[in-house]
Amino acid sequence: MDNLYRDFILEHYRNPHNSGVLDPHDLHFADSNPTCGDEMSMTLRLDEAKERVTEVAFDGRGCAISQASASILTDELVGKTLQELKALDPREVVENLGVPIGPARLKCALLSYKVLLGAVVGVEARWPDETDMLTGAAEGGASP
Amino acid sequence: MAIEQAVPGVLDGTALRADFPMFDRPHRSGMALSFQDSAASSPKPRAVIDAVSDTYGHHYANVHRGIYELSEDATARFEGARRSLARFIGAPSEREIIFVRNATEAINLVAYSWGRTNLATGDLILSTEMEHHANLVPWQQLAAATGATLEFVRITDDGRLDLDDMRERLARGPKLVAISQVSNSLGTINPVVEVTRMAHEAGALVLLDAAQSVPHMPVDIVALDVDFLALSGHKMMGPSGIGALWGRRALLDAMPPFMTGGSMITRVSLEGTEWNEVPWKFEAGTPAIAEAAGLGAAVDYLEALGMPNVRAHERFLFERAWSALSAMTGVRLLGPSDPEQHAGVISFVVEGIHPHDVSTVFDGLGVAVRAGNHCAQPVMLRYDLPATTRASFYVYNDLDDVRRLVEAIQAAQKLFGTV
Numbered sequence: 078m079d080n081l082y083r084d085f086i087l088e089h090y091r092n093p094h095n096s097g098v099l100d101p102h103d104l105h106f107a108d109s110n111p112t113c114g115d116e117m118s119m120t121l122r123l124d125e126a127k128e129r130v131t132e133v134a135f136d137g138r139g140c141a142i143s144q145a146s147a148s149i150l151t152d153e154l155v156g157k158t159l160q161e162l163k164a165l166d167p168r169e170v171v172e173n174l175g176v177p178i179g180p181a182r183l184k185c186a187l188l189s190y191k192v193l194l195g196a197v198v199g200v201e202a203r204w205p206d207e208t209d210m211l212t213g214a215a216e217g218g219a220s221p
Numbered sequence: 222m223a224i225e226q227a228v229p230g231v232l233d234g235t236a237l238r239a240d241f242p243m244f245d246r247p248h249r250s251g252m253a254l255s256f257q258d259s260a261a262s263s264p265k266p267r268a269v270i271d272a273v274s275d276t277y278g279h280h281y282a283n284v285h286r287g288i289y290e291l292s293e294d295a296t297a298r299f300e301g302a303r304r305s306l307a308r309f310i311g312a313p314s315e316r317e318i319i320f321v322r323n324a325t326e327a328i329n330l331v332a333y334s335w336g337r338t339n340l341a342t343g344d345l346i347l348s349t350e351m352e353h354h355a356n357l358v359p360w361q362q363l364a365a366a367t368g369a370t371l372e373f374v375r376i377t378d379d380g381r382l383d384l385d386d387m388r389e390r391l392a393r394g395p396k397l398v399a400i401s402q403v404s405n406s407l408g409t410i411n412p413v414v415e416v417t418r419m420a421h422e423a424g425a426l427v428l429l430d431a432a433q434s435v436p437h438m439p440v441d442i443v444a445l446d447v448d449f450l451a452l453s454g455h456k457m458m459g460p461s462g463i464g465a466l467w468g469r470r471a472l473l474d475a476m477p478p479f480m481t482g483g484s485m486i487t488r489v490s491l492e493g494t495e496w497n498e499v500p501w502k503f504e505a506g507t508p509a510i511a512e513a514a515g516l517g518a519a520v521d522y523l524e525a526l527g528m529p530n531v532r533a534h535e536r537f538l539f540e541r542a543w544s545a546l547s548a549m550t551g552v553r554l555l556g557p558s559d560p561e562q563h564a565g566v567i568s569f570v571v572e573g574i575h576p577h578d579v580s581t582v583f584d585g586l587g588v589a590v591r592a593g594n595h596c597a598q599p600v601m602l603r604y605d606l607p608a609t610t611r612a613s614f615y616v617y618n619d620l621d622d623v624r625r626l627v628e629a630i631q632a633a634q635k636l637f638g639t640v
Contacts, residue, residue: 081581082636112593113577114607138607140575141637185577 081176082141089145094152097134103127106195107137110188115139117147119192121154130154130162135192140185142178147189149173154193162197165190167205183207232526232534234619240266240522241617252587255625260405260433260566260613261591262455265515269458272518276511284510285484285501299510302517303500309520310431310450311441312467319466319473319500320508324432325355327451327466328399330503331428332359334476335449336397342368345395347425349374349382349411350603351404354596356430356451360399369396376603380407380556387416391423398425402434402445406597406611407556408539408566410434417446426472432456432464436523437564437615438532442467454512459519463512466503473499480505531616535565538614542567542623551640552630555609565614568595571630573639576610582633583610588625 099120107118117137124131133154135147150170154162170190171178178186184204191204238244243264248254256264282292284299300315307315321327340346346360350373364371372390375383382400391398398420402413413429420427428449434440436457442450449468455461468476478485478496482505488495496502523531540560546552546569555568571579580592591611594601601608612626634640 081585082578087637111598113575114594114601115575116607140577142578182577182581 081178081182083176086141086145086174086176089148090141093135093144093148095134095148096136098136099132099134104196106192108188108192108195110139110143110184112184113140115143115185115188117143117188117192119147119151119189119196121196123159128158130157130159135189139188142174142182142185143188146170146174146186147192150189150193159197162193165193180207231530231537232616234534234617235621237526238617240268242267242270244617248587250585250587255588255618255622257612257614257618257622257626258589258591259436259615259618260456260611262461263436263458263615264617265458265460266519266522268522269460269515269518273460273511273515276514280514281510283507295510298517299508299513302513302520305517305520306465307467309524310435310452310467311443313443314470316499317467317470317473319468319503320513321464321466321503322462322509323453323455323464324430324451325359325453325464327449327464328355328428328430329359330466330479331449331451331468332363334479334503335472336360336363337366338477340367340369340396344369345390345393346371346397346399347374347387347390347395347420348372348399349401350376351380351382351407351409351600352399352401352597353405353430353432354598355432356399356401356428357599373599374400376407376409376600379558380404380409381562382409382411382416384412384415384419388419391419391425394423395420395425397428399428399430401430401432402440403431403437403564403566404556404597404600405433405566406595406600406609407568408564408613409556410438410562410564412562413445413447421446433564433566437535439528448472454516454519457516457519458522459516460509460512463509463516470499473503478502478505482506484508526616534616535614536560538618538620538623539563539565539567541620542612542614542626545623545627546630549627549630551634555604565618566611567613568609568611570606570609571633571639574633574637576608578637579610579630579633582636583629586625586629586632588622588629590626 102120103123104121109116119135121130122132133151167190171186241264280294282295284296303318304315307318360371375386377383403410417427426448429447431450432453435452452465454463485497485502485505486494487497551572553570557563576592583590593608
């Protein structure tokens with residue numbers, strides 16, 4: 078538990094980076110995690126060629142894991158092309174949190190990824206396959 | 222925080238934990254498990270596990286079929302469990318007990334069989350704002366299928382049924398009132414006797430979702446005077462996959478079958494079929510035989526403890542926990558404060574910390590609680606909350622669990638720096 082709530086996770090939770098709503102924007106998506114009532118939206122601005130991200134912001138309410146995950150993920154997005162965003166590996170999103178994420182909290186950790194994917198590819202964005210995510214990812218996650 | 226020990230609990234929760242093998246399981250926190258999520262599903266005593274195992278090991282054959290000793294043995298045990306359950310809830314006849322998978326299936330059975338036969342456009346179904354999705358979604362589906370209207374009795378800011386609002390809605394002549402005896406998300410105990418009297422005066426039948434009450438307090442169908450009652454085995458120490466619907470015999474006799482197939486018939490030809498009598502008319506296919514035996518053993522276990530004692534024990538723990546949590550800064554409690562109107566279920570919000578984070582911190586301290594919307598999203602909307610944390614007590618809890626609940630909240634507040 079203490080592993081999960083390391084200081085930098087709590088710091089991102091209390092003072093999230095890239096928080097807010099961009100208006101106008103080129104891309105927007107909102108989604109929720111019905112099991113815990115978390116809600117998140119993301120807005121992105123693109124360069125003139127509509128290829129690269131120039132600005133990104135997220136907004137919403139939720140647990141420390143979902144909020145920190147959005148803060149950390151959005152820090153990585155400026156300068157990336159849409160193709161690169163589509164190719165993001167959700168496992169990396171989880172690994173970038175730097176804390177062990179067990180099966181019960183995976184949806185929290187991945188909400189920002191799902192909202193980003195929704196903004197880029199549209200409503201057909203799906204939750205990544207959790208079985209894949211958990212393979213080797215969850216040190217201290219699932220109990221034996 | 223010191224938890225006052227002046228009045229002892231009626232039951233000895235610590236001693237009773239020895240009956241439940243699950244408490245032997247080591248927890249990854251290194252601490253003994255403090256299980257406070259019985260409202261979701263309860264651990265099973267050894268007697269229930271043995272009854273299931275013994276059925277499969279020594280008494281198993283299909284029921285109501287074989288003309289041989291083993292099948293007669295299995296049938297006698299299966300029907301014996303039905304008799305035990307009928308006695309446990311004060312059913313006038315065991316023939317009125319229908320085995321189903323769980324309370325959800327019991328409610329769906331009524332919604333499909335009784336509802337689609339008896340409701341039409343313009344009819345009114347009355348439920349409440351505090352229901353579990355199991356006592357809400359089937360009625361939405363029924364309303365959509367029949368053209369009936371579905372309304373919800375309001376609840377007060379402290380989670381009680383608004384009886385004035387109910388009176389007004391009853392004046393419009395609903396055909397059915399579907400209500401829980403105990404709210405799983407708020408812990409509220411509804412005044413069922415009064416509700417039933419009012420509903421019957423208005424000409425409505427009453428379906429009681431008793432999934433959260435039958436495991437925790439004496440329930441007597443005759444005294445409550447309801448018309449249907451739904452319960453789940455897994456919340457009352459029984460196996461998952463078995464529950465029951467009780468209904469008045471005259472209502473059940475008049476209802477068409479829900480699912481059809483084997484065992485629920487008396488005569489089948491290629492042209493048509495005659496239905497079996499109740500309860501078998503509603504039990505198509507091979508039932509949950511060993512699970513029924515397990516449920517019978519759970520009933521025996523609870524009867525040996527005495528349901529008035531179970532209720533008194535949980536009320537004692539509720540009062541201590543409510544008082545301790547009320548005294549904490551940054552903790553908001555939901556539901557009525559009156560212990561007469563509140564079961565051993567406490568839904569709360571720790572300000573500034575999402576319930577999932579609260580629950581994860583708790584888990585690190587060996588305290589298992591539920592975090593989320595408790596399958597009652599309209600309740601969360603009613604109080605403008607994304608979710609709550611919920612602690613719920615049963616016979617194996619004691620004051621030590623209350624102490625660990627308080628300490629876990631303090632640990633979460635310290636970690637998040639909110640107090």
